[in-house]
Amino acid sequence: MTTAPRDEFFRTIRQALGHPEGHTPAPSATALGRTRGDVDAGARHVREVMQRDAGPLLAQLAETANQNGWKVLRAPSLDTAADYVRDVVRRLEARSAVRTAHDILNRMKLDLRLADTGVALQVMAQGFGLDRAALRQKAIEADLGITGADYAIAETGSCVLIPRQGVSRLASLVPPVHVAVVERGQVLPSLDDLFTLRRDDFLSGNLGSYMNIISGPSRSADIEYTLITGVHGPGEVHMVLMG
């Protein structure tokens, strides 16, 4: 009788751990902080802090993001934010741009506000007339990608994107310039808080397939330790902070 390679793989490990006959006993749920109640309470606390400390967290993010190479704008209004994006488009002389379907971009009336710049703005979502292959081509051709944010992290100067329906993976990656718009109340104090929320999402069945923590421009120091930007991802990144 032959054992399946998978079972053989596990048998080797159990043997190496000193109990070839059976499984290593499962660690207890409480030892791992795994009870649903703990996770709920942790996530609730994080959400409270995000709202309660929204102002100071935005201020901290502005500083850390700047240190990481983001060009940061504090925008008091939707109009100021839209004007800023328009200035970026004009300066780049961008002919085409892609964006996600984040609601903040709708509230900025971005499509309307960019109309007189001559840029062709494509929403990277099916149901806007294009299939996946055509959307991908749009992203490849685009001079600029504009996204909202799903979270931001004050500790690390990051914006977090969780791709799903309406939120493309490519919009923040493939064009040479990325503009991310972060809303008040989206800023988490630390990396740990992000993972507390994502763990809660997982237990609720909402983890999704993908997440990116983006913390500045694409960079490399692979040749002579010399920093260069824009190797594969965007070399120029802007973070617009609302409120």
Added chain:
Amino acid sequence: MEPKTKQFNQGAALAIRDEKAQKSLLGLYHGFHAARLRAADATPNWEELRDHARAIKAHTVEHLDYYLAQVEANVAKAGGKVFFAADAAEANKYVVDLAKARGVKVVIKSKSMVSEEMGLNHQFEAAGIEPVETDLGEYVIQLAEETPYHIVAPAIHKSRQDVSELFHRKLGSAPTDKITDLGREARRQLRQKFIQADMGITGANFVVAETGTVVIVTNEGNGRMCTSMPRIHVAITGMEKLVPSMKDLGTFLRLLIRSATGQRITSYVTAVTGPRRSNDEDGPEEFHLVIVDNGRSRLLANPELRESLYCIRCGACLNACPVYRKVGGHAYGWVYPGPIGAIVSPVLTGLGDAKDLPYASSLCGACREACPVRINIPRMLLVLRRELTEGTAYPGQRRVALAERMAMRGYRMAFQGRMFLGLATATGRVVQRPLVRKGRIRRMPPPLSGWTRYRTFPALPKHSFRSRWKRGL
């Protein structure tokens, strides 16, 4: 990859005479090593983070079969597939067969040390499939047909002139002395490959058991490209890269990134859980996770070497090591250089051929000090040295000569009791006489001549401290 661990001495001698290599190795110390120290200083609770991470790794490794089964179940729930490969050949066969079955012509790769272990690129080439490394350093290495020099900075031994000449020769691009131009040329070349490729291959910095999530840390964005553009994503990982839960990631990301480059965070941290869902706008249709043993179970089975599986591949021990910083990455002869490589490579490829690696250390402890998960590397180097001299498990190993064993027994006896020590030093004072010049012993006769080949010994003084003490100093 075919190990060349036998040739440590030749490789080391070559590197030590190579001025350019010495310059770039020095850069590791003033660059990465110094940046790590600054980052550690700037991180509150750095020492507690290290303890915490070590405890998590120890727990995970002790329950490895439990967590591996959990990964398998959760990746499947997310719509992906896990393949367990006992060795490099099984892993290569799975990945290459998959590529063939799906009609893949071009494969783009983000950095994966395990795929270097497997020699995967050669297998693709043999099957008529084009593998393209997309990390800038790895791309340079692939064009130069070399192996990585450093875990984190694979092409750090190449100057801009080297890279310019290489790009000119292999890609026909115009020579330049600007690194920005080289970066732009690589972007232009590789962008086309990203668009053409049907399969993306990545490593995994962490695999979260609880969710079946693969976490990839990059600065260039090639990891994101490989997981977003092609229709198939294959992640390849050593079986030790597991962490139990998402809540462990904060700790490990801080430690890994700050220990590797001193950055607060890399430009990108990417978390992949299965293929794209039906409503997602983009992303691969298929996700495969290949979990590789390839000799790791031998490290697991030996309680004295087990903690080498806690390694998170940050490269800090390389940058800290005075030996690595002289002999460079190629001398170690396999995928993993430096102090951790001197443990992992011999066990994964065969200790018999890698006899020199456990001895390529002064046991100064800098690696242990630098290790974010406090792996006691010097202790394990001693374990391997002991196995080499006393063990029988490895073919080709050298039995200790009778004379050496007798000498060591004598040494032990001499230093265990005052009487023997007195006798030994008294004898030494007589025997050394013809060898001493100006208070130093410059050359000892065989078989001890090796000891004085590169250094001199202080001669035993005329009177011992004890005898001077007795006479009132």
